[in-house]
Amino acid sequence: MEEHNDKQMLKLAASWFMKWVLNNKAVSILFILLLVLLILFLLPKVSFVFRPFTAFFDVMGLPIIMAGVLYYLLNPLIDWMETKKIHRAGGIALVFLIIAGLLAWGIATLIPILREQTLSLIDNWQDYLNRFISQVNGVFQSDVLSELQKQLTGDEDGFTGSISGQTEDVVDTTVTGIGSVVGVLSTTVLAVITTPFILFYLLKDGHHLPYYLMPFVPSKMRVKSYELLREMNLQISQYIRGQLIVAFFVGLMFWIGFSLIGLEYALILGIMAGALNLIPFLGSFIAFIPVVVIAIVLHPPFMLVKIAAVFFVEQTLEGRVIQPLILGNNLNIHPITIIAVLLTAGNLFGIPGVILGIPAYAVIKVVFIHLFLWYKAYTGLYDDDFNPAPPPVYSKKKQKRTLKIKRQ
Template sequence: MEQEKDKVSVKSAATWFWKWFLNNKVVTILLVSLLVLLNLLVFSKITYLFNPIKGFFSVIGLPILMAGILFYLVNPLIDWMEKKKIPRIAGIAIVFMIIIGLVVWGIIILIPIIREQTMSLIENWPNYWDKVIAQFDNLLRSNIFSQLQVQLTDVNQSIIKSISEQANSVVNSTFSGIGSVLGTMTNIVIALITMPIILFFLLKDGRNLPYYTMKLIPTKLRLSTYNLLKEINTQISQYIRGQLLVAFFVALMFWIGFAIIGLEYAVLLAILAGVLNLVPYLGSFLAIIPILIIALVSSPGMLVKVIIVFAIEQTLEGRLIQPLILGSNLKIHPVTIIVVLLTAGKLFGIPGVILGIPAYAVMKVIFEHLFIRYQTYSGLYEQDYNPAPKPSTPIGKIKK
């Protein structure tokens, strides 16, 4: 009898352990998370093993990135020409000739203008800044703003001191950083040489790349993997193509507007506004600061004209250009975009600001697909789980 009681107690203990630990979904999730974190910890300790891979991508990464951006920008044009019965190779040749023509035009005409205006602006910027501070001093001479005037003077002195310190540090580190500068220039030269070759083969065979990739994926996962890659490709292409086109039209509108009102450094300021517009929301604010300073120094009338040009540009961009080009394809809340920009900029600097939004869009797509898969197999979301619509892509095409 005692042996049977012991067997029953052991069985009940095993059943209890199975019910609350081994067969518990929450515990399973925690164990899987623990294993993932342990793997990340192990990988963080052996990162030196990946230094050869890091060195390889440091050389080949830039041309691949440049070729990828140009691919997303010009591939729709080549697809359109192919639909018009123009052979794809001929379309690629036409696009390459257009790109070469634009590069030659930039080298002969645009770059000298930008260089001249940049040097002039750098040379005259201290005078502009002093005039702006003098105008604020005249505005704040009343007793009401006397304390603010002292603070403004202190801020001005701290800014000048900070700029001087940064300039001295740059000068002091120039000679010590010659090796890194030469390495960077070498990478840029390699990128400019290899980028057209990579771009050519991407435009020629890039659309067949998913089918070659699917051969490495298990048969049961091919359809879901193909749809995941297709959605990621759509998100990246829409963002890159949209942002570049919007930045181009912003620069063009500012160029025309500044040329009409006669603002100095019109070409340089317009291109700066277009480049900074690649940073959503924050770019326009950063671009308008030097423009307002130069306009304020020129005359109050010029300041009013610049504000009018900026208002017209913002209206056309917000009501016409962005809805037509970007639309709402990313479906990312503006607050989320700002948080992503600030976080990516803090962690990765300028590359993080530029690539933070598309990287977030890709991770969002991957997480959504993984979460839908988890909803299907976990059984924890039976009440509010709505199955995703079946993809329309035939499986036969994926197995091409």
């Protein structure tokens, strides 16, 4: 009798364990998460395994990234040429010849001007910055501001000294960082030589990559995996093409505007503004800093009014015309999210993180959306669409924009 009761208890415990542990979806998901965290914890212990991959990425990372960016920029043109019965390899060769011609024209016409302005700006920047600091200090040491500062802080030289000290720290850091330019330059030269070869084969065979990847994916996951890859590719391509085209037009508009108002170093400042525009929201304002320094040091005070007018016209054209036509709202990312991603990625990875943070976030967002859809279908916990919170009220303009995004 006791043996029978023991067997019965053991059977009940086994059935309970099967029901609440082995066959429980929530426990299975928690167990998988625990395994993932354990793997992440153990990765630093076996970091030597990844050293060959790190060495490979140190050498080939920049050429691959540059080739990938140019691939997304040029691939629609190659596809269009292919629809016009132009052989793909011939179309790629033709595009390369056009790019080489444009580079030769740029070297013959723009590069001398750019070189002259760049060298002059580098040679005189320290002097410009010192004169700018002295002018700012002169403003803060005026009678009215000195009295106000003394009443607020009780220290006549505290605020001015703080500004001068922080500015000098920035200058010292900048000068110290110049020592790494030689290493960066050698890596860049190697990347420039290697990139065209990688780009050629990407344009020639890159669109077949999903076909060769799918056989490595389990049969039941191929459709979902292909949809995931296609959506990730769409997000990256739209962002890269849009940002590069917008940056080109921003640089062009600033160059034209600065040239019209007679600002010194108009070409280099326009190119700088276009390049920094690759950083959403913050890039144009960062590019505005050297413009203000040069305007205050080399021009009359009224030049600041002209620069403000150029900046206003550029921001209006960019926000009202260029970005809606080129970028649209394809990424559908909230501005607060963009700022948070930029600050976090910049803190973690520096300048590359600031530039690549948004497309990386868009890809991660796509992956998490697909994972959540799988989780909903797997657990069955989200069958009911009931939402007790009141729906947001949108204007008619925003409703039309949202409807347009859904149709895309």
